[in-house]
Amino acid sequence: MSSAYLTLTVVELTQETPDAVTIHFERPDRQAVACQPGQFLTLILPCGPGGKKERRAYSLSSTPAEAPRLAVTVKRVAGGLVSNYLLDTVRVGQQLEVMAPLGNFTLVPQPKSARSIVLVGAGSGITPLMSMLKAVLREEPQSHVLLVYGNRNEEAVIFANQLRQLEQQYASRFQVEYVYSQPKNPTSGHRHTGRLNRTMLLRILEQRHQFPAAQAEYFLCGPDGLMVEAQAALELLGVPASRIRRESFVAAADASETAAAQPSGHGDVSTAPDDKPGSYTVTINYEGSEYQFPVAPSQTILEAALDQDIDLPYSCQAGLCTACRGKCLSGKVHLDEREGLSDAEIKQGYVLTCVGHPLTSDVVIEID
Ligand SMILES: Cc1cc2nc3c(=O)[nH]c(=O)nc-3n(C[C@H](O)[C@H](O)[C@H](O)COP(=O)(O)OP(=O)(O)OC[C@H]3O[C@@H](n4cnc5c(N)ncnc54)[C@H](O)[C@@H]3O)c2cc1C
Ligand code: FES
Structure with a gap:
């Protein structure tokens, strides 16, 4: 193994x-x-x-x-x-x-930093944020963390006890804003009832003066609708894209959003919706071995490799998690979905084999 x-x-x-x-x-x-x-x-x-x-x-x-x-x-x-x-x-x-x-959706604590970190999540999207907030509270004593956490109601809140304890333990540095779309007990003093949309988020962030919008770092994880709303709110607040990180657990309905990048010094990556994959042999370099195999137009590069019993790394098979990420060294690859990759990664020739199709006969991909 x-x-x-x-x-x-x-x-x-x-x-x-x-x-x-x-x-x-x-x-x-x-x-x-x-x-x-x-x-x-x-x-x-x-x-x-x-x-x-x-x-x-x-x-x-x-x-x-x-x-x-x-x-x-x-x-x-x-x-x-x-x-x-x-x-x-x-x-x-x-x-x-x-x-x-x-995974690249990471927040690595820097003990000497004094930063404002805003985490926005809903439902199971709390999981990576929970890991991040525990690490920052423990290892960055001068940093503040705000968690905006959406759920249907009080009973759906994952980590309710742990969050309560952390709010007590780090009272001056950690706050949670709960948002319930359908609270069980509307009179129990929750601050926010309704959908966690851009208006709600703007209202919450504008009340939080220790988190000056443009200087804070934002980590978003939740359903597609929440991500769209949060992104819109942060744009309205003038937050630069470089301060916003996000991870999706489910592929968005429309994945064909970005035009082709034209990098140099490595292969090309395209997400243009009208690209037509052909039937080509692809070369993959992985863990010191070179594999060559045919990829049919109906297959992704990963599916073709698995058909040949080539044991490449993968996880979600939906272009979200980056487990299958490799760098296209030559040729041109089309991606059906690019949620897991940043614009900079696409410009550098990174591809996801689980949603990748060869567009030329000379595709070579190196997987770390
Ligand atoms: C990077 C990454 C991290 C993840 N972390 C977590 C985590 O910490 N906790 C967790 O519970 N899940 C997490 N997920 C989601 C998880 O990988 C599975 O997708 C999820 O458990 C559903 O798998 P399934 O086999 O039960 O559903 P499937 O049989 O694969 O799907 C059934 C249907 O449900 C839809 N669906 C899939 N996932 C979700 C979802 N999360 N919400 C709503 N609908 C969905 C699918 O689109 C499909 O229509 C993560 C996903 C990714 C890519
Ligand atoms: S396996 Fe998750 S992005 Fe390809």
């Missing part, structure tokens, strides 16, 4: 809400697993048709300081294959196959 894969033992389960469970893991040898706040684990579970292994990404809700423990928090998705299988079958003592932590 390559070093990208690990076997972890489930050591504890915490029921966070009726629909969400935190699964705490350790390596059998109790060694720490290298990770950064905001990264995710890929769980590999034999729950597909005929016992086929399925992979899904789950953000770490733990921080590196909790080593050797790691934790992910899984929320049940109606009709979802893996989330239901996991929540219905996971047991303490069970061993699970995972891919080691990955």
